[in-house]
Amino acid sequence: MTHLTDLTAKTAIDAITSGDLDAAELFDAYRSAAAAEDLNAYTWVADQTPDLGAAAAAPLRGVPLAVKDLFCTAGVPSQAGSRILEGYRPPHTATVVERLAAAGTSLLGKTNQDEFAMGSSNENSAYGPVKNPWDRSRVPGGSSGGSAAAVAAGLAPWALGTDTGGSIRQPAALCGIVGLKPTYGTVSRYGMIAFASSLDQAGPFARDVTDVALLYSHMHGRDPRDATSVGHPEATVLPTAERMDGLRLGVPEDLTGEGVEPGVMAAFEAALQTARDLGASVERVALPHADYGLSAYYVIAPAEASSNLARFDGVRYGRRSGADDLVSMYTKTRHDYFGDEVKRRILIGTYALSSGFYDAYYAGAQKVRTLIARDFTAAFAGVDLIVTPTSPGVAFPLGAKTDDPLAMYLNDYFTVPISLAGLPAISLPCGLSEGLPVGLQLAGPAFSENRILDAAYAWERALAFDSTPSRIGAAR
């Protein structure tokens, strides 16, 4: 039998448009599934089906949307996976959530995440880890783990995530779905609880490329409330390409090989062969500085985070620990309600910005960032898109890397350089390894989302990866 929650968003929208499906019925199906879920993917689920009259008349027809917890949603808990914001219901709504609501999505729930988006396994959430629907003993990836798991498990047709160094692409890969990290600046950051301002970017998760394109088409746009937002110079077109003729794909010399699990490498190589079969050429490209990406990232992102998280001081909102004087109140509040990984990054970032260390760390990392961006510019003179495995491995067991931050950070090895360069990239499933999904990352020059989506669409059709929620697990 066909489950309503197996429908892609586009299929559901078409059915609602033609009168074959009722928007409220669809919302109810998802709401029931989300309310009953056992993955810990949600931190809040709508307690009733809203009046969908206006939404159902808008282009996205009231189709439910799961939203990563760190997007502020007025009157609804927005806790960014942190104890320090426990129970916080902001008065304002993130621009991108407003835009999508205006386009006709309806808020289904808020999804679990690593605290303040710091993590690659979703184990850093103050509200407990999220389980991977493919194997409940494994992580879904992070930091947008709740969104990825919810979409993969049929608990949402699509979802919003954010990507700072891989936080959309890596969980999409580990959960066998599609996730797009757009060009920095195309989607407003207003109302997104910040991790690292110069890297954070909101993006869509869905079960296929078409849905990702459709959701993204309603997300971007210049926002006067975000000085760094530029919008997208062209409309996002739903992809139709069936072939990849003439497309030049580049595989970085320095980004493959060592550290990549054999099963991931095998799926990746097979996907490259599929691309050649579709008419693409595959060649090696040099990204000489990409290897320094992680080091630069783990200076820049914590530095910005140490500053962005200063506002959580117990004075105005969120949790506060009582104390006899101001400084004790600050230290006790932040000690009691920030998690370990957040504290670790605040300390690293504070150190990197300290007088006497700034030039060696922060300024140095920014120079590396510039060099990496130049590498990509040079590479894209010779190829149209760059492809890598999204993550060096498949979903790993819960707890496997929690005691080893450096091993955890290596999850972002392929995704971080692209973030540092501000470029768009998609992750789509390209096969299985040990019965778990493998993700393929496709990156392009700034604002090349349409090109990326077209290639990903053709690839998706040829690879025929089945991400139907009710069949997850059956594929193993």
Place this chain on the structure above:
Amino acid sequence: MSVEYETVIGLEIHVQLKTNTKMFCSCALTFGEPPNTRTCPVCLGLPGALPVANAEAIHLGLMIGMALGCELAPRSKFDRKQYFYPDLPKGYQISQFDEPLCAGGGIGGVRIHRVHLEEDAAKLVHAGTSGRIHGSAASVVDFNRGGTPLAEIVTEPDISSAEQAGEFLRLLRTTLRVLGVSDVNMEEGSLRCDANISIRPVGQAELGVKTELKNMNSFRYIEKGIRAEVARQEALLRAGEPVTQETLHFDPRTEQLTSMRSKEEAHDYRYFPEPDLTPVLITPDMLERAHAALPELPAARQERFERDLSLHPDTAKLLAWRTELGDWFEAALAASPAGYDAAAAGPLANWTTNELITRLGTDVDPATSNVAPAALAQLVALVAAKTVTANAGKQVLDVLVAEGGDPAAIIEAQGLGAVGGEDTLAPVVQAALEANPAIAERLRGGDMKPMGVIIGHVMRETKGRADGGEVTKLVRAELGL
């Protein structure tokens, strides 16, 4: 053998800019509204809120830079200055660190180091008697002021006395007021001043250890505070004790200096470029707009008064640095019977700066008085034409100050017109000589010193309406000299 010390002072002046909205959000500026009614997610530092720079504040910043003769940056960026305090909702202040909007320049003989833009902090109110966060039972925050645009003007250490600091600040305040960029009201906090003070033995090139005197809220207190701090430092050095680098608070009530923070407690502000804002590129259009908005500034006005109206430098400065006085004077000059003319300007300026100000009080704007600019201009013209003597003119001015009116009518009504001509004045002179025979004798003998006695007598008799020169002439004629 006693060492002489010299004082070295640099000032940091914070000016609240008169924009419609705050520096980084669209909240209106506050004018004493109920607490926390002019706030939004941005100026409250709520999660996910982002700043957007106020273009008008940048425009006003450029005007200040131009007025102070600064070099204007083609590209300027914002930085985060980080520290924890309840009046700083984000845990950092958005300011400018290494690429300020304006650098260099100078005014009134004091060089400007830089001018940059930043946001004001919120206002803390402490319950209880201490008035400080330490020791108060509770503290509450009013975020209305938080995010108000500020220009911080930093001078070079070119000031060598409290008086010079006061004079510089007065010129700066007038300049900013004329620019229309700020209310520049110290009591209300739209102009605030910190002073960096050190002293050193005269002739020593190396600067002494400096202290910072914070948040003084009137010119008088600034001068008092600086004097107190210079005296304190000098006493320390003379006693063989070192000056320690610290931040001080001057209490104008007790005139005591108290330490707020020592160097050991100094912050590491961990400045870094504000990633939520893009750098500001100063376009030729922005410069053109700022330039077009510049009015005549006090320094230029003083120069013009000296050059075109041949005013004495002190008079020109007094009129130019007190904008309202200068405006009133120029209105009077334009209304004078001879028109806006250099010949009339000198006497009119003197009457304005001496007679009028003395009668009104130093800080009174003449525009608020009973004296119309045209009335004084007319009076000065009547004195010049000797229709009325200077002395009688002052009596007329007394009436103008008291009740206003028309000088000619007052002269007529009170019979203050000059007594002149042989027919009327000669008999009075004759009577004066007769009443003072001994004096008349000395004058006849060629000793002119007691002439004043006769003139005084005539003046008394004519109630000041006689012209001294004419009296002297008549005395000489009478005595056959």
